[in-house]
Amino acid sequence: MNTTDSYPFLKITQAIDHLSTHFRDQPSLADLASQVNLSEFHFQRLFTEWAGVSPKKFSQYLTLDYAKQQLRNGAPLADAAYEAGLSGTGRLHDLFVRIEGVTPGQFKQAGAGLSLVYGVFNSPFGAYVLGAITGKLAVIHFLDDAENPPAILTAAWPGITLRHEPAAVQFLADQVFPATGTTRSAEPVPVLLRGSAFQLKVWEALLKIPEGRLASYDQIANAIGQPAASRAVGTAIGSNPVGYLIPCHRVIKKTGLFGGYRWGSSRKQAMLGWEAARVGQRGGVMSDE
Structure with missing residues (x-):
């Protein structure tokens, strides 16, 4: 790039x-x-x-x-009914996102022989590496100068085989950040997430925050039915593996301060x-x- x-x-x-x-x-x-x-x-x-x-x-x-x-x-978070684990397919915000989730244990059992195909692309917010498994988006990680994309990807998906094939995942990059003058595809963006049931619930809740709106950690905790878990919610948000598409950037402190960001x-x-x-x-x- x-x-x-x-x-x-x-x-x-x-x-x-x-x-x-x-x-x-x-x-x-x-x-x-x-x-x-x-x-x-x-x-x-x-x-x-x-x-x-x-x-x-x-x-x-x-x-x-x-x-x-x-x-x-x-943000209209409380109007959504969340179930433990996965909520299935739906238009959750301005992007179409179809989530599939696996626990670390499930991936360890079924992940042998899988490949993660990746490429480095540009966005309005700088360069990022995008990785996909079986055609499903699995990683969006924004890059700093000293970061090494293969190391980032193997840390996110240990034991998986890496294939640097940007052309093979260009269609996903185009869905996340469409080129200037083009419209986003109406096709769902398939996303594969590796996390606990709690993390998946938090990441799904993030998708309910519309573009241009903000939510607090407490609001997310209330939305998933665990109002006392705002600290755990913050930890889950900080481990979101798919930057921007799952909009953890839209969560701020209840004081109005923006707070940190991965x-x-x-x-x-x-x-x-x-x-x-x-x-x-x-x-x-x-x-x-």
Whole structure:
């Protein structure tokens, strides 16, 4: 993959780091541009092309007041009836996702001879490795410069055979992050998850959070019928193997603080702001006035 593909996101995350720390100071365009060593004109154009809104408008989506408002509005989590284990097929949010789950023990018994086919692709949030087993998406892991995709994949699925064949999994990458100007396929995205029954319930609950909306750890715990398990919910969310598609980035602290993220807090803020801007343009969150 061409490393220049991630150039816009690298610059955007530098700006987001500064915005998230200094949003109360309302940093100027000149200040933000200087943080990423770009001219004001170039930075404004790059940021707006990526986010769809100006840096000033984007900063509104990173404020504590905005996050609290989203939590008060509440994601429609409680209207779903969850069963232990799997909930089957359904349109769970803006993406079609069909989940199959296996416990570690089940995989150990039936996983001999399986291959994980993978490739490295680019997204609005930087490079990521995508892995699939028998045509089902099993891993989306966003990459930092020093990370090694084969090591990541074997840690997620120990003992499995790896095959680097990007062309064979391109169709899944296109379903998760469609190319600019194209629409997402209506075909379900088949996902194979390896986890406990509790983890599967938590990951399924995440799929009920709509794009541009937020939920707290407590809300997720209530949604799965275990209100006292918010700490365990946080652990399960942190071990989500399929970044972005299963939207663990949409879960924040009940105080309105964004909190940490497996793939970096700046990336989490980028995802939340990017989604809020997209929904805002459709009139669902905040107008771009």
